[in-house]
Amino acid sequence: MEIKLxxxxxxxxxxxxxxxxNPDGKNATIRGDNATGKTTVADAFRWLLFGKDTADRKDFAIKTLDKSGAAHSNMDHTVEAIIEIED
Structure with missing residues (x-):
């Protein structure tokens, strides 16, 4: 079985x-400087699949924070994926 994002x-x-x-089912690498969102992308994918972040925590904050660290209210938070599964 082959699973492609x-x-x-x-x-x-x-x-x-x-x-x-959009990796279109190909191998891909996300690179960037520190604090640019690489782990956040990995957390989002893992949260979508397993309900946990990359540190294996179920109770982590997914909400967007303002500059003071307070969560923005009335915002929808979504993660969506298209995954192909081939036999």
């Missing part, structure tokens, strides 16, 4: 307002 979309997930990742 085609698309991953984050909206208001932790510090990311809107992000779309």
């Amino acid at each position: 085609t698309k991953l979309t984050l909206v208001n997930f932790k510090g990311i307002g809107n992000f779309e990742f």
